[in-house]
Amino acid sequence: MKRRIEELVNGIYEYKTPEVFFSCDEIRASVKPGEKFFGSFAVRNSEQKKIKGFLYSSDARVACEPRDFSGLEPRISFDVDFTGMKAGDVLEGFFTVCTNMGEKKLPFSFRLGRNKRVLPDGENLTLDTFVKLAKEDYEKAYTIFCSSDFGWMIEKQYPQYEALFRGLKNRPMDIELMEAFLVGTGRKEEIRFETKKQKHKFQEISATIREKLEIVKNGWGYFKIEVTSDAAFLRPEHETVLAEDFLGSTFSLDYLIDPSKMHAGYNFGRITLKCGRWKETFEVTAKSVPRREPDMRNYVQKKAVESLYRDYLDFRLKRIPINTWIAQAEDDFAHYEQAGGKDIMVRLYQVQIYFAADQPEIACTLLEKLEQKRKIPNVPKVQGYYQYLTTLYNKDQKYVDYIEGKIQDLYLKNQEEWVLQWVLLYLQENLIQHPSQKLEAIRRQYEMGCRSRVMYLEAYTLFQKYPLLLKKLDDFEIQVLRFICRNDLLDKEIVMQVADLAGRLRRYDKTMYQILCYCHSKYPSKSVVSAICGLLIKGHKTGTAYFNWYEKGVSEGLRLTGLYEYYAESMGKDRSGLLPQMIRMYFSYDNSSLDYEKRAVLYKNIIENKYKDEKTYDHYRASIEKFMVDQLAKGRMNRELACIYQEFLNASMLNTKMAENLSHALFTCEISCESEEACAVAVVHRQLDAVQTAVFSHHTANVQIYTRDACIFIIDREGRWHAKGFDYQVTRLLEGGDMFSMCRKIAPKSPGFLLYFCTEAQRTQKITAEDIPDFMDLLEFVDVQESYKMQLRKDILTYYYENEKDDTLYEHLHSMDLKAFAQVDKGKMVELLVREGMCREAFRLVAKFGPEGVSLGALVRLCSRRILEQDRSEDEMLLYLCYYCFVHRKYDEAVLSYLLAAYDGPMEMMKELWEAGRKFELDTMLLEEKILIVLSFERMNLEDTEKIFESYRRKYGKKILLQAYLNLMSYEYFVKEKAVQKPVFDEIERRLIRGEQTDLACRLAYLRYCTQCGEKNEQQKELMMRILQECSARHMCFSFFETLEPSVLRTMQLMDRSIIEYRTNPRSRVMLTYTMENREDDPAVVHTEMMHNVYEGIFEKDFTLFYGEKMVYTIWEEQDGRKIKSEPHTLLPREDAAKEKEVCSRYSMINEMCRALVEQNKNEVKKQAKEYCKKEKLAEHFLPVR
Secondary structure (H helix, E strand, O other), rough: OOHHHHHOOOOOOOOOOOOOOOOOOEEEEOOOOOOOOOEEEEEEOOOOOEEEEEEOOHHHHHHEEEEEEEEEOOOEEEOOOOOOOOOOOEEEEEEEEEOOOOEEEEEEEEOOOOOOOOOOOOEOOOHHHHHHHHHHHHHHHHHHOOOHHHHHHHHHHHHHHHHHHHHHHHHOOOOOHHHHHHOOOOOOHHHHHEOOOOOOOOOEOOEEEEEEEEEOOOOOOOOEEEEEEEOOEEEEOOOOEHHHOOOOOEEEEEEEHHHHHHHOEEEEEEEEEOOOOOEEEEEEEEEOOOOOOOOOHHHHHHHHHHHHHHHHHHHOOOOOEEEEEEEEHHHHHHHHHHHOOHHHHHHHHHHHHHHHOOHHHHHHHHHHHHHHHOOOOOHHHHHHHHHHOOOOOOHHHHHHHHHHHHHHHHHHHHHHHHHHHHHOOOOHHHHHHHHHHHHHHHHHHHHOOOOHHHHHHHHHHHHHHHHOOOOOHHHHHHHHHHHHOOOOOOOOOHHHHHHHHOOOOOOHHHHHHHHHHHHHHOOOOOOHHHHHHHHHHHOOOOOOOHHHHHEEEEEOOOOOOHHHHHHHHHHOOOOOOOOOOOHHHHHOOOOOOOOOHHHHHHHHHHHOOOOOOOOHHHHHHHHHHHHHHHHHOOOEEEEEEHHHHHOOOOOOHHOHHHHHHHHHHHHHHEEEEEOEEEEEEEEEEEEEEEEEEOOOHHHEEEEEOOOOOEEEEEEOOOEEEEEOOOEEEEEEEOOOOOOHHHHHHHHHOHHHHHHHHHHHHHHHOOOOOOOOHHHHHOOOOOOEEEHHHHHHHHHHHHHHHHHHOOOOOHHHHHHHHHHHHHHOHHOOOOOOHHHOOOHHHHHHHHHHOOOOOOOHHHHHHHHHHHHHHOOOOOOOOHHHHHHHHOOOOOOOHHHHHHHHHHHHOOHHHHHHHHHHHOOOOOHHHHHHHHHHHHHHOOOOOOOOOOOHHHHHHHHOOOOOHHHHHHHHHHHHHHHOOOOOHHHHHHHHHHHHHHHOOOOOOHHHHHHHHHHHHOOHHHHHHHHHHHHHHHHOOOOOHHHHHHHOOOOOOOOHOOOOOOOEEEOOOOOHHHHOOOOOOOHHHOOOOOOEOOOOOOOOOEEEEEOOOOOOEEEEEEEEEEEEEEEOOOOEEEOOOOOOHHHHHOOHHHHHHHHHHHHHHOOOOHHHHHHHHHHHHHHHHHHHHHOOOO
């Protein structure tokens, strides 16, 4: 800057500085919240010269580096601090570069966060416009639903749906979530479907046919219907049906019926349609055209063999007489043979039937035929059975023994063949004589895999005849008992034996439990009940399905270890009657191992029946109270415990921990849902981070609900969350204002209570001084959603802002997280701090988050106090805040004084600041000096600076600055013909009078100014003449000279001159081309002359023209290889010179002769010529030329 000032003082000027411009016309950006923004731009000039300067930003948020720059194309980096700004805010301003080539502004605009989301049709995003879009284009709406903009819109515009939205977003994102959200908000109905028919029957299908099933829906939205078939012949042509498949509200589902995949007779199939919770089945019955008669022979054979088995068992069990048995068997044999049955074992069984019917001749005949035809294969079981049958007609003992030996050999080699063992049961003497050995033989066969009813029957006959043979209950005995029960063969002796043995079992067996239940149904007895209870206890069975047996055991007075505990464990929660006396007595001693839930059920029953049995109630009271305290200390809660708490709890029992747990219990609610599809429940509070989930047990689940706007979701078996669509009931387990009061008194900072009371106060919009501590305490919990904390802070600030007389503010201000509160409402936070005199804290907040949104009055008070505290020492942020107040037209004397002393910025702002300081009559000298320095550096923005100069001059400012300013303004006035006010010329005049050295620009400017000022005093005239003489000596002639008084012009010998003046860059080369008219010269002759640079780009050429002459001229300018041609101009003789007839100069006399010639006045021409010659001679005589 010093060099630039010295240049001006030394009269070095720039006619035209290069144009300054930037690498971009403006800077615009959109930045996401939380991100930082960095950028840069280059400062350039049209002539690529070295540029020097410094940079200002209109906003302190936009910091630049470097502030001072120099170079051919310096690059400026900047970063933007968005701290304290909210999504959607726009930061606008400009950079100002002050350079040696002038001042230039670069506007900037930064938008924080998302732009306002616009839907495809141009509408802004709201829930209503979103629903409208969803109706028109569900896919586009889903894209928006998945975007962060949608979540932001819900949080800001529809907080009542925030919990619903958060709950649904817990699941992986899919299009079903949007459907659930729209249904949950009530913006659309849940889609329902129905089919036109539920079943269809087809007859005589010979070829594949296509049929249709119409599905009708009742609304719009997304859905996916899954289509399945459980039969191969029934094929739907769609596996899924989507919304776009429907035509209006109807869709026709095509399905094929393929007879090639059908069996004979009627075929049954189902098409199942499933969408979410909706499920419907369409039944199809179809019969194909028979291709051929079905082969039923195998079926008939199997039925015949099964009938033979059944009839044999009925005969052995004496359910039918022998004649009936034989008759039915003959029918079965006939059916078997007609169906083509050829199993040799059936033929051999037929032989046995005839022996049993006492028809040995027929039996022997059949055997002989089988032998002759060699149809008896060499299969062990066939050989053994055949040989056994031969003993039925050949009963010789030796033969029988022989056959027994052969069969025994076969059996030893093929022990897995139960038929051989069965035959031996009737041949071997030891098995016949010893039932226990016979039973062991049957058992061995069972262990080898035999599961024949015939062998079970043999075992039953032994147990029936000898019950004591049933000595244990292994798998074999249990399977035999199952056979006995299935065939209703139980008798009392077997039951008693089974009950006795069951009591000795070491582990639970489900089959044995079923057998005992059957035994009790046939022969109820105490021993059977004892056996059942003992078995259940060994199996640790505690379900309500077993309670009936434990109840029978107690009523029977059984003495079984653990019976009373299992009675209580299996007892349902809804039992309301008085418990048996033994149960009440047993549990009164508090020596059981019941878990807390079952004990709570027991104690609840005691409480509910206290008026029926007051003695038991009083006896239990101490145990129940101790139990209650333990459970409350552990934070447990259910319906039964709620009954206990309601009955016994009082304030004397509570400590802080228990009160906190009780507050938790007070908000516990039971959700009951009878739907089998519901498997769990979830609760979302928009105020809390955590999502509660609880699995349904017996269709109920317990959750904590603290607020009225909590969102409840039912979770189905497929993991889908439903805000609507399930019927459920919500029951608060604990009621009572007394408990609320107790908890509030003992544990006032319990999170559940705080949340409840805060939301209630906000709901009623009546926040009082009593609510503020709750709001403050709730802010301390980490589980609270940050968005809700912001709402709490906002409410706190609003309360104190509207209640100035509340003296608790000062205390809370010292405990607040001021930064967090400032992020919610910076304006109110700062104003409250200033109001309470906490200016340092307020200043730190404004320094961090910016002054936007803070009331200007509060900012002015803040700045004033900070200025007093800092004792006028400079602080960048304080300076910016003062500037901010000034720009927004709100300031006081302290702020203005600080700015006048410290501000340094764009010229226009410094001018405004000077004006304000002048009105306040403050000391403006420092600012005036800065302004003059910058003006000398930039050499632009000179308008209205004369009064600043005059003020600075009167304060005896620096002479070099004053001189530089005078020179610059004179140059601007004289060379560039810009308007300059009087104070400049007054100072030049004073300096000329004092004889001080002034620049030629000042003298020329003063001369020109005086020619335009009207009357002048003698001193001014003297100064003008002195300057004119200097111009004459320097051969300077300017166009404004023509306005001088004629006497001055005559003195300067300028009366005969017509001056052409042209102003341009001094470096240019200027040529004049002209033609003369009304002369003897050929008017077509073009003359060219060079114009002379008289002063700093003022080019001049003067001509002497006489009356009647006219010059037409054009000016050519050449610089840097470029030529510029002006428009043609006309130059005429000076009119004032033509009118000066009394002046006897050569020019005037010749001019008059020319006038007379033009007017063709020959006498006048002669007269003037004669007079001219006379005076010429006199002049030569008296003024000879040396």
